[in-house]
Amino acid sequence: MISVSKKILPFLKPSILQSRYLSTNGEYFLIRKDEMENFMERCMLAVGTQKLHAKSLANCLIEADYRGHFSHGLNRLDMYVRDIKEGTTFSDREPIVVKESEATALVDGNNLLGPVVGNFCMHLAIEKAKKVGIGMVVANRSNHYGIAGHYSMQALKERLIGLSFTNTSPLIFPTRANKRTFGTNPITIAAPGKDNDSFVLDMATSTVAFGKVELSDRKDQVIPNSWGADKNGNPTTDPKKVLNGGGLLPLGGPEESSGYKGYGLNLMVEILCGILSGSLYGPHIRTWQTSSGEANLGQCFMAINPGNFADNFEDRLQDLMDYCRNITPVDKNKPVLVAGDPERIHMKTCDEKDGIQYHINQVKYAEDLAKNLNIEPPKARLFSQ
Amino acid sequence: MISVSKKILPFLKPSILQSRYLSTNGEYFLIRKDEMENFMERCMLAVGTQKLHAKSLANCLIEADYRGHFSHGLNRLDMYVRDIKEGTTFSDREPIVVKESEATALVDGNNLLGPVVGNFCMHLAIEKAKKVGIGMVVANRSNHYGIAGHYSMQALKERLIGLSFTNTSPLIFPTRANKRTFGTNPITIAAPGKDNDSFVLDMATSTVAFGKVELSDRKDQVIPNSWGADKNGNPTTDPKKVLNGGGLLPLGGPEESSGYKGYGLNLMVEILCGILSGSLYGPHIRTWQTSSGEANLGQCFMAINPGNFADNFEDRLQDLMDYCRNITPVDKNKPVLVAGDPERIHMKTCDEKDGIQYHINQVKYAEDLAKNLNIEPPKARLFSQ
Numbered sequence: 001m002i003s004v005s006k007k008i009l010p011f012l013k014p015s016i017l018q019s020r021y022l023s024t025n026g027e028y029f030l031i032r033k034d035e036m037e038n039f040m041e042r043c044m045l046a047v048g049t050q051k052l053h054a055k056s057l058a059n060c061l062i063e064a065d066y067r068g069h070f071s072h073g074l075n076r077l078d079m080y081v082r083d084i085k086e087g088t089t090f091s092d093r094e095p096i097v098v099k100e101s102e103a104t105a106l107v108d109g110n111n112l113l114g115p116v117v118g119n120f121c122m123h124l125a126i127e128k129a130k131k132v133g134i135g136m137v138v139a140n141r142s143n144h145y146g147i148a149g150h151y152s153m154q155a156l157k158e159r160l161i162g163l164s165f166t167n168t169s170p171l172i173f174p175t176r177a178n179k180r181t182f183g184t185n186p187i188t189i190a191a192p193g194k195d196n197d198s199f200v201l202d203m204a205t206s207t208v209a210f211g212k213v214e215l216s217d218r219k220d221q222v223i224p225n226s227w228g229a230d231k232n233g234n235p236t237t238d239p240k241k242v243l244n245g246g247g248l249l250p251l252g253g254p255e256e257s258s259g260y261k262g263y264g265l266n267l268m269v270e271i272l273c274g275i276l277s278g279s280l281y282g283p284h285i286r287t288w289q290t291s292s293g294e295a296n297l298g299q300c301f302m303a304i305n306p307g308n309f310a311d312n313f314e315d316r317l318q319d320l321m322d323y324c325r326n327i328t329p330v331d332k333n334k335p336v337l338v339a340g341d342p343e344r345i346h347m348k349t350c351d352e353k354d355g356i357q358y359h360i361n362q363v364k365y366a367e368d369l370a371k372n373l374n375i376e377p378p379k380a381r382l383f384s385q
Numbered sequence: 386m387i388s389v390s391k392k393i394l395p396f397l398k399p400s401i402l403q404s405r406y407l408s409t410n411g412e413y414f415l416i417r418k419d420e421m422e423n424f425m426e427r428c429m430l431a432v433g434t435q436k437l438h439a440k441s442l443a444n445c446l447i448e449a450d451y452r453g454h455f456s457h458g459l460n461r462l463d464m465y466v467r468d469i470k471e472g473t474t475f476s477d478r479e480p481i482v483v484k485e486s487e488a489t490a491l492v493d494g495n496n497l498l499g500p501v502v503g504n505f506c507m508h509l510a511i512e513k514a515k516k517v518g519i520g521m522v523v524a525n526r527s528n529h530y531g532i533a534g535h536y537s538m539q540a541l542k543e544r545l546i547g548l549s550f551t552n553t554s555p556l557i558f559p560t561r562a563n564k565r566t567f568g569t570n571p572i573t574i575a576a577p578g579k580d581n582d583s584f585v586l587d588m589a590t591s592t593v594a595f596g597k598v599e600l601s602d603r604k605d606q607v608i609p610n611s612w613g614a615d616k617n618g619n620p621t622t623d624p625k626k627v628l629n630g631g632g633l634l635p636l637g638g639p640e641e642s643s644g645y646k647g648y649g650l651n652l653m654v655e656i657l658c659g660i661l662s663g664s665l666y667g668p669h670i671r672t673w674q675t676s677s678g679e680a681n682l683g684q685c686f687m688a689i690n691p692g693n694f695a696d697n698f699e700d701r702l703q704d705l706m707d708y709c710r711n712i713t714p715v716d717k718n719k720p721v722l723v724a725g726d727p728e729r730i731h732m733k734t735c736d737e738k739d740g741i742q743y744h745i746n747q748v749k750y751a752e753d754l755a756k757n758l759n760i761e762p763p764k765a766r767l768f769s770q
Contacts, residue, residue, distance in 0.1 A: 103488040104518030104693045133489035134521050138694050161656070177712040177721045189653050191660070199656065201649040208643060226611070226642040233715040251637055251646050257611040258593060261636050264586040264724040265650075267705075268574050271546070271584065275576070275702050278695025282705055308489045309523050310663025317660050320652075320667055327562040330618040336562045339649040 029363045029380040030355030037062040039366065039378035040077055046373040047085040050092065053116045060115040060146040065356050068346035069202075071211050072147045074362055078369055079144070079289070080113060088291045089113055089143050095120040102132050106277065107139040111294050114145025114166075118299065122151040122162065125303040129160050133308030135301075138272070140279035142297045144168070149202030152190035155303045156198050159314070161191045163302040167273040167281055169288035172206050172248045175260040178233040180247040181283045184209065185269035190340075192306075193318040200340030205266040206248040207259075213239045213248075226253020273298035355381065414748045414765040415740030422447040424751065424763035425462055431758040432470040435477065438501045445500040445531040450741050453731035454587075456596045457532045459747055463754055464529070464674070465498060473676045474498055474528050480505040487517050491662065492524040496679050499530025499551075503684065507536045507547065510688040514545050518693030522686045523657070525664035529553070530684060534587030537575035540688045541583050544699070546576045548687040552658040552666055554673035557591050557633045560645040563618040565632040566668045569594065570654035575725075577691075578703040585725030590651040591633040598627045611638020658683035740766065 037058045044054035057080055065073030083089035090111045099106040105124055109117035121137040128135025145151070148164045155162025168183025184204035191199045207226045216223045217239035225235045228242030228249055235254040236242060250262030274281025279298030286292055306313035327336045350356050358366075363380050370377035422443045429439035442465055450458030468474035475496045484491040490509055494502035506522040513520025530536070533549045540547025553568025569589035576584045592611045601608045602624035610620045613627030613634055620639040621627060635647030659666025664683030671677055691698035712721045735741050743751075748765050755762035 099693060101518040101693055104690075106694045132517065133486040134519060136519050136689065140695065161661075174709055174712065174721055176714045176716070176719050177709070178715050179712050181709070181712060187650070187653075189656070191656050199652065201653055203646045203649060207637065207646075224642045226638070251643060252592065253611070253637075253642060257609045257638060257642075258636060260722075260724075261588045261592075264588060265572070267584065267709075267724065268572075268586055270705065271574070271576050271702065275698060275705060276546075276689075276691060276694045278697070278701070281701065283708060304521065304661075305489075306661060308484060308486055309491045309661045310525065312663070313660060316663070316666065317656065320655065320660060323668060324559055324562070324566070324652075327559065327564050327566060329561045330563050331561070334561050336559055337645075339645075339652065 028383050029358045029360065030353055030383055031358055031363070031378050031380050032355045033062060033066055033350065035378050036065065036074065036356060036366075039370070039376075040074070042375045043077055043081050043369060043373055044084065046375050047081050048091065049084050049113070053091045053113055056115040056119055057113050057146075060118075060150045063150050064147045065358075066347055066350055067147070067149070067343040069147055069343075070358075070362070071209060074358070074366060076144070076146075078365075081369070081373070083143065083291060084113070086291060088294070091116075095139065097124070103128050103134055103136065105135075105137045107137055109139045109142035109299075111141050111143065111296070114143040114297070114299075115150070117142040118145040118151045118164070118301070119154075121299065121301040122154045122164070122303070125301045126155055126158055126160060126162075129155075129303035129305045130158070133305045135303045137301045138277045139299045139301075140277035140296065141294065142166075142279070142299050143295045144297070145299060147202060148186040148188035149190065149200055151301055152188040152202070153198075153200060156190050156192050158303075159192050159306070161189065161304040161306060163187075163189045163304075164300065165269045165272050166299040167270050167279070167285060167297055169285050170247075170283055171210065171288060172250055172263075172266060173229045173233045174266075175250065175255050175263045176233075179283075182263075182266050182270060183285065184248065185266045185273070187265065187269060191317055192314055193321055194314050197318060197321065198340060199317060199321060199338055200343065202339075203251075205251055205262055205269060207251050207253055207262065208248070210243075210248065213242045217243055224253070226257060226259070269300075272300040276300065357383075413768050414743045414745065415738055415768055416743055416748075416763050416765050417740045418447060418451055418735065420763050421450065421459065421741060421751075424755070424761075425459070427760045428462055428466050428754060428758055429469065431760050432466050433476065434469050434498070438476045438498050441500040441504055442498050442531075445503075445535045448535050449532045450743075451732055451735055452532070452534070452728040454532055454728075455743075455747070456594060459743070459751060461529070461531075463750075466754070466758070468528065468676060469498070471676060473679070476501075480524070482509070488513050488519055488521065490520075490522045492522055494524045494527035494682075494684075496526050496528065496681075499528040499682070499684075500535070502527040503530040503536045503549070503686065504539075506684065506686040507539045507549070507688070510686045511540055511543055511545060511547075514540075514688035514690045515543070518690045520688045523662045524684045524686075525662035525681065526679065527551075527664070527682045527684050528680045529682070532587060533571040533573035534575065534585055536686055537573040537587070538583075538585060541575050541577050543688075544577050544691070546574065546689040546691060548572075548574045548685075548689075550654045550657050550685040552655050552664070552670060552683050554670050555632075555668055556595065556673060557635055557648075557651060558614045558618045559651075560635065560640050560648045561618075564668075567648075567651050567655060568667075568670065569633065570651045570658070572650065572654060576702055577699055578706055579699050582703060582706065583725055584702060584706060584723055585728065587724075588636075590636055590647055590654060592636050592638055592647065593633070595628075595633065598624045598633075602628060609638070611642060611644070654685075657685040661685065742768075
């Protein structure tokens, strides 16, 4: 029996509600992974993206949602749609190898969608790693490429270690500085264990993402002073001060808790991306969520073949991960995890529910996007908490 | 005129005091860089280290002191002396390349001194980077190798980017865990700017070093809760609890300030070192400051040739570093720095004073070591504050 509150109804067409999944006190939505991925692809096709490029983007965004990193999935679809629609990002060409050796390559991303550039580069890095043990490919003229882990994890299928880095628009205050200068410049490494287990680190070099500050603000909570700074660069516990002209702090937070290490890592990423590739870098990158000209981001992709080093890599990594997971936790309700476990838990929940759980605002967002592009929205199933 | 307080006199032989450098209220000591380096070499030779190995170690330790990282310089000399003397570390052989490709190598460190293994591997990585753009060399059966930056910085002389990583004895609590499981596993990257300027990040993946906790304890200060945990893994602001059976927290500190990112980086280093090399790793590494059997540490060395990527790397890096240094600071007395600047300031001071400033306890330590080994101690000059 369908029961939808008035608050929810305006956002949904009856056609997309599947009665067999509905409860009587529904307030959240499930959308099947393939259903949402197809929707993302349709959106991109509707604005003239070529088929394979649209598929690459959809595949990258759905992986973010599936892994529980909603900020980098459906949430950003309109940005990519807008960039293609306005011609800020291209889709009528392919990335170009500018310089190459057995182990390295410099790629001109040709201002294509980030995942198109990223897949091209990661594929090339993997090919090189298979031949000479390591491949390092650096791209300029790229665009936002979604979750960094999407690229490092491509190496796992080949039983290789994958790494990736990207620069991004300025949001972080360097230690001691009164100006937002660097992006959240992520670091990711993925390494294969046994039986499809793996280590997947995918982290911004800021202490937290902006989204976490926004969430605390909505809940009227104070935040740890390691998360962000006010508009003058002073670390603060007031989320409003971070959101109103302030910015994020590098991992570690203020200087006394070693924020300069996070700042150093942030610059390491910038060196491997913008400085090495000849793209824009640091303060020269356009403001977040603007589209004045090419983004011209720099990105770095690496693959390493454990076969070129000591035998039995996967056995050792599995032993290490299992060891960590079996350490007695401080709080028995919070088990010790390794990087990638929170995402694994989220994906398992999605699989059990046969769908990704979206907030009502996200479903409305997808509905609005579908309406604007005159395409079919994704089929959502309403559930109660 | 020589004037030495009674408190200081017992630690010093008159012969090592150079009268022309002495003031009337002397309380600190200067030792010339080459003087101290020679002393370190003499110590190693006295216990049977072969000449080139002794030189390698002395060169690594003096660099730590010169850069202001006293914990990794003279301070650790007795450990290396003991390891050679007791036969726990060897000096009658050389490292061996076990497996090799154009871009990679696996090296058996043959249980030699860490700097002997490190120099061998970094040299090999640099050779490979010159040929194919990147070189990655991983070693097992190594020993403590001093400051990680000693290796990354070797790439600077060749206008290359250098990186290095090492695993170390367990001192860090993984996020949520009640057991010290991982070492302070450092990350270093050095990259060349213009006119001998450079970016040199050299950081442990713990929030701070044990030494900082000890210092706060001596001053009866509370510490930020991101620095360490008590013996049960609970973050604490009491340095005594960290020192008495507790341990360090990964960069970021407790879970709410993203300590799991530091823990993830710590494991990234472990993967590139212990897991890839087949050495000991994580909890299996011997306890710090013990010498039961081989240390069998794992280490990773990389060199990247900017010439294989976009032209004018050094110009861009210089622009980036200059930009950072010129950002208006929050506190006008604390300028914005880039990684490597604090060390540069320290080295400049040493050069101006024509010596490295040592604490009286360090001078006494050198004196004692000299006495035990029946060699000449370094010449120290006494100064007043």
